Amino acid sequence: MIYEFAVDPDIVVKWAVEQDAAMVGQFGLDRRRLVAEFPRNWGGEVHSRLLEWFDWDSGSPDFIEANGILSAYIDLMTEHMVPRGVAMRDHEWLVHATAEHAVRPFHAIVASNPPADSADVIDESVMQRLNDTRWHLPTIEPVRKTAEELALILAPILRHANEILIVDPYFDAADASYRNVLRALVLRAMAERNPARLRPRVVLITGVNDRQQGAGQIPQPQQNLNVANDKYGKALQRLPGELPVGVEVIFSCISGLIQGDRFHNRFVLSDFAGALCPYGVEELGEAVFDDITPLHQGQYEKRWAQFSRTTELPVVGVPVVIRGEQR
Numbered sequence: 001m002i003y004e005f006a007v008d009p010d011i012v013v014k015w016a017v018e019q020d021a022a023m024v025g026q027f028g029l030d031r032r033r034l035v036a037e038f039p040r041n042w043g044g045e046v047h048s049r050l051l052e053w054f055d056w057d058s059g060s061p062d063f064i065e066a067n068g069i070l071s072a073y074i075d076l077m078t079e080h081m082v083p084r085g086v087a088m089r090d091h092e093w094l095v096h097a098t099a100e101h102a103v104r105p106f107h108a109i110v111a112s113n114p115p116a117d118s119a120d121v122i123d124e125s126v127m128q129r130l131n132d133t134r135w136h137l138p139t140i141e142p143v144r145k146t147a148e149e150l151a152l153i154l155a156p157i158l159r160h161a162n163e164i165l166i167v168d169p170y171f172d173a174a175d176a177s178y179r180n181v182l183r184a185l186v187l188r189a190m191a192e193r194n195p196a197r198l199r200p201r202v203v204l205i206t207g208v209n210d211r212q213q214g215a216g217q218i219p220q221p222q223q224n225l226n227v228a229n230d231k232y233g234k235a236l237q238r239l240p241g242e243l244p245v246g247v248e249v250i251f252s253c254i255s256g257l258i259q260g261d262r263f264h265n266r267f268v269l270s271d272f273a274g275a276l277c278p279y280g281v282e283e284l285g286e287a288v289f290d291d292i293t294p295l296h297q298g299q300y301e302k303r304w305a306q307f308s309r310t311t312e313l314p315v316v317g318v319p320v321v322i323r324g325e326q327r
Helices: 009-017 042-053 061-077 093-103 124-128 147-158 176-191 220-238 297-308
Strands: 003-007 033-037 108-110 143-145 163-167 201-207 248-254 267-270 274-276 285-290 320-323
Touching: 003 009, 003 093, 009 042, 009 061, 033 042, 042 061, 093 108, 143 147, 147 176, 147 267, 147 274, 163 176, 163 297, 176 201, 220 248, 220 320, 267 297, 274 297
Parallel strands: 003 033, 003 108, 163 201, 201 248
Antiparallel strands: 143 285, 163 267, 248 320, 267 274
8 A cells, every 4th residue: 555654854854965866756655655744844844954954054055055955855755744743842853753653653764874773764775675675665465355454454544644535436324334344444543543633534425326216207306315315314324333432424425526527436535645446445255355556646636636625526415424422
């Protein structure tokens, strides 16, 4: 899936001063490596370290040149950061990163001088070791269509999200195979996040054209509304008992997509990354596999814009808020 790296501000400064972009260019959604926002305002911390490198002389020609390069590096590395919301009170970045890693692990920590006995801290030399999976990432394999396996593979998208969108035009709250996956996704998102952070906003978007519409004398808009109201009623009846107390899910039905696009593909999206789920958020058993695939940057940005702006979606009826009741 995607992998989260803690990156030492000092090593990014070193790369800028040395004009070495080799590792910088390997971050981003297209590479499946995202930089953790650790600490909060990581980009500002990096700029501060550059000033310190040049003895706070912002007028120095060398600083001005390095600052331009550094700004380009930061723009690339922060385009899709993983939010952590952790502040840092001193300059001992590696100490704090190691402590954070012990509680909520990164895939790896990137720093200038990795301790000899550390299996979790790497530097640029790791790029030369093609069998080192701390940098050279595992391939993507098919996933068993169980609720637990789906939640596990999607955990990197869920655990630090401020907003989660679950998009499946065929979601049916009356079907336990859908309810099981929704519950597993929410529980995984809650279990792996920093307890001090707010709960994520969860939105589930489904459709009204997933069943054969009768011709009859009922106009299509009324048929759509009838289907939506039926789905809203089932969601209010069946979903609260599947979700923990304190969790809210906005349940919305749409009639399609604007500008002629078809509402068919299934996604799990967060505010920094997303994945395509070809079979959707439905549990189909140990013997069935799905090709859950992280979205590349262009795909993600298009789909996030398409589904996160709910005011621009053709919503049918009045969405309902599902409030968890499970203790």
